[in-house]
Amino acid sequence: MNDVTVVTGGTGVLGSAVVRRLLMDERPVRVLSRRPRPEGDRLPVEWAVGDLKSGEGLDAAVDGAAAIVHCATTGGRADARLTRTLVAAAGRTGRPHLVHVSVVGADRVPDSFHRAKLAAEEAVTGSGLPWSVLRTTRFHDRIARSARSRPWLPVVLTLAGDVPLQPVEPREVAERLAALAAGEPTGAVEEMGGPQIRTASELTRAALRAQGRHRPVVALRWPGRTSGRLRDGGLLTAEHADGRATLEDHLARGEPPGVVTMVEPAGGRTEHPSRS
Secondary structure, three states: OOOOEEEEOOOOHHHHHHHHHHHHOOOOEEEEEOOOOOOOOOOOOEEEEOOOOOOOOHHHHHOOOOEEEEOOOOOOOOHHHHHHHHHHHHHHHOOOEEEEEEEOOOOOOOOHHHHHHHHHHHHHHOOOOOEEEEEEOOEHHHHHHHHHOOOOOOOEEEEOOOOEEOOEOHHHHHHHHHHHHHOOOOEEOOOEOOOOOEEHHHHHHHHHHHOOOOOOEEEEOOOOOHHHHHHOOOOOOHHHOOOOOOHHHHHHHOOOOOOEEEEOOOOOEEEEOOOO
16 A cells, blocks of 8 residues: 655645655655646655646545645635645545644634635545644744835834734644654644744744844734734634744744755755745
8 A cells, every 4th residue: 555645735834844854754755736846856755746726636646645744725715625625636536644734723713814724624624534633823934924024114014913923833843744644543633832922023023133134013903803812812822832943943043944955865965945
C-alpha cells in the first residue's frame, strides 16, 4: 500500500514547512500545486499538478495517498469550496486520512472569514473519511507581513489594535501536522497557540522594531459585534499555549517565509522557495 502523504499548498508558508518536516521524518511526500514543478527543483518529493478550484488533476494527485495534509488556503470565503472539492476527490480515489488545519475561533467569531473556516472544517468532518482537525492561532509571519505592508503610508494600520492575539510559529504547527499525518485519525485535536498573548498593536510595534523601522501604529475599529468577540479573547486558546517561539524569535531567524531547507545525503543544502 502506498504510504505517501499529499500536502496541499505545499509551496506556501505552512505547507513548505510540513513538507520539510515529513522529509526529515523520512516519509514519502507528494506536493500538490497549481503549477508545474520548478526547473532545477531537487527535493526528493513527488509533484502533482492539480487545481482545487476546478478539480482538474485532483483525482490523480491524491490517488493512493495514505494521508492528505490540507494547508492550501485562499484566506477567504472560497476555502470551504476548495476543501469540498478536495474531499470529493479523496473519496473517489480511496480512504486517506484527512489532516486539516483550521483557526482558533472558527466556531465563535461571527465574521465571514471564520464562518468560511468553520464550513471548511465541516466539509472534512462530514466527509465519511478518516480525519483529524487542528485549530491554531494566527501565524507569526502574518504579523510580520502586516507590519511591512503599504510602505508608502506614513503609518501602519492594524484592525482592532486592542484585540489580544496569541501568534504561533508555522514551523511548530508543521511539526504537529506531520505527526498527525503519521498517526491514526483522532478527530478534533487540542488547539495550538503561541506562548504569549499580546495586543495586535503591541505585536505590530514589536515587528517594526525588529525590522528597524519607525512608524506610528494606528488601530482601526472592527465593525459590528465581531469587535466585542475579538476583544473578549475570541482568537485565543490560553490553555493551549504550546508554541515555543515568540514573534521576536521568528523575526530573529531571518529566514524568508515559505522556504524549505533540507540536508541532502551528501551534506549539501537545497532550498525550495515559496511561490504561493
